[in-house]
Amino acid sequence: MRFLSAADIAKAVPMAAAIEAVAQAFGKLARGEACIPLRTAISIAEHAATTFFMPGLLTGEMPALGLKTVSVFPHNIYRAEPTIYALVTLFDPTSGRPLAVLDGTYLTALRTGAASGVATRLLARPDARTLVVFGAGAQALPQIQAVLAVRPTINNIWIVNRTRDRAMLLAARLRGEGFRGDVRLATNLEVALAEADVICTATSSSVPLFAADLVRPGTHINAIGAYRPDMAEIPPELVARSRIFVDQRQAAWAEAGDLIQARAAGLIDEHHIVAELGELVNGTGNGRTSADEITLFKSVGNAVQDLAVAALALQQANTLGLGVEVRL
Incomplete structure (x- = not known):
């Protein structure tokens, strides 16, 4: 498996590329070329926090299978910690073999920005x-x-x-x-x-x-x-x-x-x-x-955003030699 840090993802996927990847992913979602169940949320009331589990599958060009886990802990701001922690795990959609683990905290911010980029391009x-x-x-x-x-x-x-x-x-x-x-x-x-x-x-x-x-x-x-x-x-x-x-x-x-x-x-x-x-x-x-x-x-x-950007990041990381490879 390849492990990609926030810095690796930033090198592999600049914002312009993320916007294009997210646009294509939403196009797939609308065409029925994605399987995206509603995410599962677990609330942790004593911390006013929520953890989400977001599975998904993209088919067609650059297919991707994966799971994003993201925890939103607003009170972390008072501990000088990020309010969002996340991981994205990718699997081979033809065999189920684990392929990569990515820093989902940075990826979440990147793909969320990219979605607004797509919307702004089409609507502003x-x-x-x-x-x-x-x-x-x-x-x-x-x-x-x-x-x-x-x-x-x-x-x-x-x-x-x-x-x-x-x-x-x-x-x-x-x-x-x-x-x-x-x-x-x-x-x-x-x-x-x-x-x-x-x-x-x-x-x-x-x-x-x-x-x-x-x-x-x-x-x-x-x-x-x-x-x-x-x-x-x-x-x-x-x-x-x-x-x-x-x-x-x-x-x-x-x-x-x-x-x-x-x-x-x-x-x-x-x-x-x-x-x-x-x-x-x-x-x-x-x-x-x-x-x-x-x-x-x-x-x-939506998990299509995470899958599309993560798949692109992994593709570019393999080409550029980014990240750390680990054998399970």
Whole structure:
């Protein structure tokens, strides 16, 4: 088996390549070329934590069989530990032989950012200039990297975060990676959202992050933080006003608090989901239809993302000689 660290994956799969791999994976999901059961979640109440087990199979070109295990422990932040730990294990889909174990913590951030990159490429206005990011944790930087990869017109980034120190650290990392536009820390949501062309929400909030009327027409939103029915980042009224897209309908209605709470309030129903992301990739769904529409991509995460990026990482690692080989 080959063991790949976060550094190995970063060398093997840059963001642009991850975006393409995730786009193809969602296309497969929509075409029925993937077997992705609903993930199993185990809650650890005393730590406000959840561990997810996400199996899956991709067929067709670059097939992949694997399992991702991801633990989300929000209180780790108070112990100076990552709030997400994860592993991805790949198996040979023709024999079941174990092939690789990958650092799933970095891979999770990379593939989640890549999904927002696909959605932004397909749904955001081509002339987008300003990005507003809610959250400054592990998911924030990949979200920004993905949006910049598909909308190089972005020259202004607002960071909204509860703690100023983490927001300043994220801003410094952006500048260190060569972003030459304006990076500002938002102290007034009205000012930031009045300029927003793209919004990314990457928090663990249980209540909406802003008022619905602060979002202007034509904005695209990537909502990736709320992964349980009791969590929500987007106001129900805004969900109802938006043109809604999801990674997978079944998973979204089972897990996405943003949608579940809006439905419980009687503001939306199943027909409000316009398309899955893979349907947009395949050209069988319609995306943005006017410059004034608010488009919302709601993601709860799907194992096709992990499998596609992990398979690409393993392929590149074998070519580049990355990682450590271990005989079982």
